[in-house]
Amino acid sequence: MKASSKTIDGVEVIKLDGKITIGSGDQQLREIITSAINQGKSKILLEMSGVTTIDSSGIGELVGSYTTVTNRGGKLKLLHLPAKLNELLHVTQLITVFEVYENEQEAVKSF
Amino acid sequence: MKASSKTIDGVEVIKLDGKITIGSGDQQLREIITSAINQGKSKILLEMSGVTTIDSSGIGELVGSYTTVTNRGGKLKLLHLPAKLNELLHVTQLITVFEVYENEQEAVKSF
Amino acid sequence: MERDGERIEITISSRFENIELVQVIAEHLCENAGLDEDGSHWIGMAVREAVANAIKHGNKLDARKKVNATFQLHDSELRIHISDEGEGFDPKTIGDPLNPQNLMKTSGRGIFYMKTFMDQVQYEFQPGGGTSLMMTKNLAKGSGLASSKI
Amino acid sequence: MERDGERIEITISSRFENIELVQVIAEHLCENAGLDEDGSHWIGMAVREAVANAIKHGNKLDARKKVNATFQLHDSELRIHISDEGEGFDPKTIGDPLNPQNLMKTSGRGIFYMKTFMDQVQYEFQPGGGTSLMMTKNLAKGSGLASSKI
Ligand SMILES: Nc1ncnc2c1ncn2[C@@H]1O[C@H](COP(=O)(O)OP(=O)(O)O)[C@@H](O)[C@H]1O
Ligand SMILES: Nc1ncnc2c1ncn2[C@@H]1O[C@H](COP(=O)(O)OP(=O)(O)O)[C@@H](O)[C@H]1O
Numbered sequence: 001m002k003a004s005s006k007t008i009d010g011v012e013v014i015k016l017d018g019k020i021t022i023g024s025g026d027q028q029l030r031e032i033i034t035s036a037i038n039q040g041k042s043k044i045l046l047e048m049s050g051v052t053t054i055d056s057s058g059i060g061e062l063v064g065s066y067t068t069v070t071n072r073g074g075k076l077k078l079l080h081l082p083a084k085l086n087e088l089l090h091v092t093q094l095i096t097v098f099e100v101y102e103n104e105q106e107a108v109k110s111f
Numbered sequence: 112m113k114a115s116s117k118t119i120d121g122v123e124v125i126k127l128d129g130k131i132t133i134g135s136g137d138q139q140l141r142e143i144i145t146s147a148i149n150q151g152k153s154k155i156l157l158e159m160s161g162v163t164t165i166d167s168s169g170i171g172e173l174v175g176s177y178t179t180v181t182n183r184g185g186k187l188k189l190l191h192l193p194a195k196l197n198e199l200l201h202v203t204q205l206i207t208v209f210e211v212y213e214n215e216q217e218a219v220k221s222f
Numbered sequence: 223m224e225r226d227g228e229r230i231e232i233t234i235s236s237r238f239e240n241i242e243l244v245q246v247i248a249e250h251l252c253e254n255a256g257l258d259e260d261g262s263h264w265i266g267m268a269v270r271e272a273v274a275n276a277i278k279h280g281n282k283l284d285a286r287k288k289v290n291a292t293f294q295l296h297d298s299e300l301r302i303h304i305s306d307e308g309e310g311f312d313p314k315t316i317g318d319p320l321n322p323q324n325l326m327k328t329s330g331r332g333i334f335y336m337k338t339f340m341d342q343v344q345y346e347f348q349p350g351g352g353t354s355l356m357m358t359k360n361l362a363k364g365s366g367l368a369s370s371k372i
Numbered sequence: 373m374e375r376d377g378e379r380i381e382i383t384i385s386s387r388f389e390n391i392e393l394v395q396v397i398a399e400h401l402c403e404n405a406g407l408d409e410d411g412s413h414w415i416g417m418a419v420r421e422a423v424a425n426a427i428k429h430g431n432k433l434d435a436r437k438k439v440n441a442t443f444q445l446h447d448s449e450l451r452i453h454i455s456d457e458g459e460g461f462d463p464k465t466i467g468d469p470l471n472p473q474n475l476m477k478t479s480g481r482g483i484f485y486m487k488t489f490m491d492q493v494q495y496e497f498q499p500g501g502g503t504s505l506m507m508t509k510n511l512a513k514g515s516g517l518a519s520s521k522i
Contacts (some may be wrong), residue, residue: 125431131386132388132391132420133424133428134388136389144471166417166420166421166482166485167424167481167482167485168424170481171479171480174478177474177476177477178478195413199485202484203469203470203481204470208476218474
């Protein structure tokens with residue numbers, strides 16, 4: 001998994017690319033979130049369109065990221081969910097937890 | 112494997128797409144060539160850019176096609192070889208047998 | 223169907239990088255059997271979860287221990303059997319990830335996904351240790367999640 | 373290297389559609405071991421040719437007969453072992469496809485390709501019948517055809 005980030009209007013937009021699966025990508029995601037928080041970022045938007053594969057560990061790590069950010073008083077939202085990831089969040093009812101956007105500008109404004 | 116053809120200045124340009132491998136594509140190629148010949152076509156240009164995989168059976172079938180067409184007084188040439196197919200023809204020295212073109216117009220004119 | 227009676231077996235050592243090897247076998251087999259890309263993907267995902275559990279919870283990442291997977295196709299029924307050399311567990315103790323008190327947990331969704339994507343998911347435990355998981359899927363019934371479960 | 377001592381085994385029945393299953397295992401293993409896409413492709417092709425021969429010439433397309441493939445990685449050496457239940461053959465009788473009188477033949481290039489892409493290609497024949505093929509490739513030496521043979 002690769003990550004790249006940019007800041008728009010105080011929102012940290014982190015683009016994730018590749019696999020978020022057990023043993024590759026799952027720990028990385030945790031590190032990315034931890035380091036963003038340690039840098040004082042509290043508005044985090046994960047751009048997911050480049051995520052090619054995710055498994056239950058990756059989903060778990062997304063939930064963990066959400067909790068970490070929320071517990072520090074921040075917000076974590078999702079942008080551009082690939083269809084399969086969307087379905088995985090649906091069946092586990094996690095879709096009710098995450099705020100999901102299809103438009104970057106709208107997503108940034110919502111914080 | 113899929114094939115589609117068009118005629119340009121009396122040359123039958125047959126575009127092959129997909130796999131030409133043992134049990135799938137190799138017999139098909141033979142049928143395509145046989146049917147073109149039975150329809151009286153004698154100038155055949157195989158457009159290879161869409162060939163994703165080829166194995167020794169596919170290479171053998173190309174050689175067989177060449178022989179069939181040549182024996183009937185026709186000509187068979189190749190257009191747009193993918194790099195890997197090119198290397199497979201090189202190591203077997205078959206590249207010396209086939210006339211290969213990178214430009215359709217030029218290829219058609221050469222017949 | 224011409225592929226009836228098909229049986230494929232693969233054995234890997236317990237490393238996460240090898241999960242994908244078993245997953246691609248599953249996906250290729252499904253595509254060979256005529257399933258579309260989506261349907262094959264969901265079955266591949268169930269296999270991924272099963273193999274991940276066998277490596278992590280079963281064999282506890284001991285690379286000397288093996289995970290074995292067999293795929294059998296009878297008529298249109300795909301049977302997938304995955305076994306490890308671990309100590310087993312009691313499936314009755316596994317929580318439901320949809321339970322509100324589990325919703326925000328960072329784990330516990332693997333078996334749930336398997337059950338979502340497959341028709342049957344059944345565990346057996348060998349007397350000498352080892353977990354044996356049998357999953358089945360009728361490939362003719364329509365593929366995986368999108369068409370059959372949502 | 374962390375993947376030293378890796379051993380993967382796969383068994384298929386003798387159908388051409390299954391060749392790809394063994395090929396993708398080979399390619400994934402090579403990519404996991406750090407080989408680039410081209411290098412992995414050529415090794416995958418050698419495996420494809422070997423499995424095709426096992427199915428066609430060895431098991432004569434009898435789907436009840438099996439082809440077994442094992443992949444082992446020691447240091448950077450990949451050892452691939454492919455066996456069938458056929459009657460074997462005499463490798464000394466195999467013609468050279470580069471010989472001008474063979475150039476236009478429609479077959480006889482499979483073993484040649486294996487030898488081109490691999491460092492070693494060695495046949496053994498079991499007393500009870502069956503062909504056993506061992507191919508090795510040093511993955512550190514540079515990948516396959518383009519860099520090492522042309
Ligand atoms: N092959 C196995 N061997 C031992 N325990 C297992 C195995 N598969 C699953 N389990 C147990 O079942 C639990 C639930 O598994 P799962 O639903 O996949 O979620 P997770 O792997 O995220 O914990 C695991 O935490 C583990 O305790
Ligand atoms: N596994 C095998 N069992 C029996 N015979 C084999 C096997 N592999 C190769 N052969 C023999 O070696 C010959 C050459 O094989 P190869 O170079 O792959 O070319 P081709 O398969 O096109 O004939 C085959 O025609 C066959 O007679």
